[in-house]
Structure formats: C-alpha cells, structure tokens
Amino acid sequence: MTGTDSPLSLERFILETSRADTRNMPQAAFNEMALRLDLDDALVGAHVNFSDDHYARNLVCRTAAFELLVLCWKPGQASTIHDHAGSLNVTRVYLGDLTSRTFRRRDGGRGVTEVGGAAGGELPRGPVELIDEQVLSGTGAAVVDRGEIHQLANESEAGLVTVHLYAPPLTDIVVYSRTEAHTEVQRLRYSLADDFA
Numbered sequence: 349m350t351g352t353d354s355p356l357s358l359e360r361f362i363l364e365t366s367r368a369d370t371r372n373m374p375q376a377a378f379n380e381m382a383l384r385l386d387l388d389d390a391l392v393g394a395h396v397n398f399s400d401d402h403y404a405r406n407l408v409c410r411t412a413a414f415e416l417l418v419l420c421w422k423p424g425q426a427s428t429i430h431d432h433a434g435s436l437n438v439t440r441v442y443l444g445d446l447t448s449r450t451f452r453r454r455d456g457g458r459g460v461t462e463v464g465g466a467a468g469g470e471l472p473r474g475p476v477e478l479i480d481e482q483v484l485s486g487t488g489a490a491v492v493d494r495g496e497i498h499q500l501a502n503e504s505e506a507g508l509v510t511v512h513l514y515a516p517p518l519t520d521i522v523v524y525s526r527t528e529a530h531t532e533v534q535r536l537r538y539s540l541a542d543d544f545a
Contacts, residue, residue, distance in 0.1 A: 355386040358409060358416070365413040370515035371463050375436055375493040382438035382513045383489060385416075392418055392442050396509055397539065403427065403502075404539035415517035417538070418442070419500075421508040426501035428534070429476060430521040431459025433466035435514045437492040439500065441484050444508030448483075448490040451476040451497040451524065458495035459522055466520045466533045474524045474531055497524055 356364065364381055395406040395418035403425040408416040421444075429451055439446070453459075453476050460466050476497055483503070484490060492498050502508040523534050 353384065356381065356384045357386055358391055361385050361414075362409070362411055365515065366411060368413065370413045370436070373436065373515060375491065378436045378513075378515050379438055379491055382440070385440075385511075385513070387440060387442055387511055392509070392511060396420055398422055398507060399539055405536070407538045410517055412516070414513060414515040417512045417514075419510045419512055421446075421500075421502035421510070423502055423505050423507070427499050428521070428523045429497060429499045429526070430523050430534070431472075431495060431497045432492060432514065432518055433460045433520045433522055433533075434463035434494050435516055435518045436494060437490075437518070438513045439490040439492075440511045440513075441486065441488045442509040442511050444502065444506055445483055445485045445504040446488065446490065446508055446510055447481065447501040447503045449478055449499040449501070450480040451499070451526075452479050453497070453524075459497045459524075461495035463516055466522050471522055471531045471533065472524075473529045475527050475529060476524045477526065 395408050397404050397406050398420040403419055403421040406418045457472055459472055520533050523532050
C-alpha cells in the first residue's frame with residue numbers, strides 16, 4: 349500500500365480533516381478519506397447500542413470539521429427521507445445488510461446544498477420520487493453528496509450496524525415526503541445511554 353491508500357487511524361483522520369476545508373471539500377476527496385478510516389472493533393464496538401423505538405445514533409467523535417457516528421438498526425427500522433442540509437456523507441456497513449434509497453424532487457430540483465442552508469431561506473419542496481435502491485453489505489458504502497436526498501433502512505431480519513461520517517458535522521436535516529410538497533427542518537440528536545435504561 350502507498351501512503352495515499354493505507355488505512356487511517358481515527359487520530360490521523362482527525363488531523364487530516366482538520367487541515368481540510370470540509371465546508372467546501374469535494375465529495376470525492378471526502379470519500380477517499382472516509383473509506384480509508386480503519387473501522388476496527390475497538391473504535392466501533394464500544395458504540396454499538398440498539399433502541400427498540402427507533403434506530404440509535406451513537407456519537408463516536410465530533411470536531412469542527414466532521415463527526416463520526418455508529419448507527420444501530422433493528423429489523424424494520426428506517427430513517428426519514430432527507431437531505432443533509434449541505435453536509436457530505438459516507439455511510440459504511442459494519443455489520444449486516446443496509447438498504448440505501450436515493451430520491452429526487454419531482455420538479456427536478458435538489459435538496460439543500462449549502463451548509464447552514466436549512467436554517468435560512470426558503471426550503472426545497474417535495475414531493476420526491478425513488479430513483480435508486482441498493483442493498484449493501486460487507487464493505488459496502490453509501491455516499492451522499494450535498495443536496496442529495498436519501499433514506500436508509502434495515503429491511504433484513506437481523507441487526508444492522510453502520511458507521512456514518514459527515515463533513516461538516518450534521519446538525520439539521522430537511523425531511524421530504526413521497527406524496528406532500530411540505531418539507532421540514534429536523535434537528536438531530538444523539539442516542540444517549542439513558543435512552544437504553
């Protein structure tokens with residue numbers, strides 16, 4: 349392996365992203381770094397926590413440049429249909445089978461493409477239509493560029509664990525509907541240990 353394709357430790361990933369302008373980073377550059385992050389059991393395993401009510405968002409690391417989460421999905425759990433309000437995203441499968449769906453607005457427009465764009469200005473409108481669906485497993489990864497609209501789900505009969513990297517950190521999403529024009533901004537929260545008591 350060369351220096352540019354060797355695995356990155358979390359510490360090295362933090363250093364590399366702190367040197368980059370993740371607010372303006374091209375998706376391909378973020379993909380390359382995110383796919384090199386070493387997802388060893390010590391990094392991911394301590395953050396595997398499931399919830400009966402909804403998929404669990406377990407924070408591993410957050411800096412000004414990116415955040416890393418472990419999401420845990422019981423069978424049948426799914427995200428909303430949403431964009432990332434201007435953040436880049438790479439979702440890597442750690443364990444199980446991930447159903448990844450991509451959508452587009454019926455009027456041909458995109459989602460929010462600028463970081464912070466969900467907080468100000470007019471929101472994009474729906475409804476949206478499905479344009480692609482894939483089932484990813486093993487070393488599979490789903491990539492979401494700025495303004496793309498997607499949904500993730502566990503359609504299998506076993507638990508699913510995915511690792512999510514967002515640059516810059518994701519604080520809001522814009523939620524869409526397949527039938528309604530209305531969209532809304534949703535603030536995100538992490539799943540805390542108290543949620544599992």
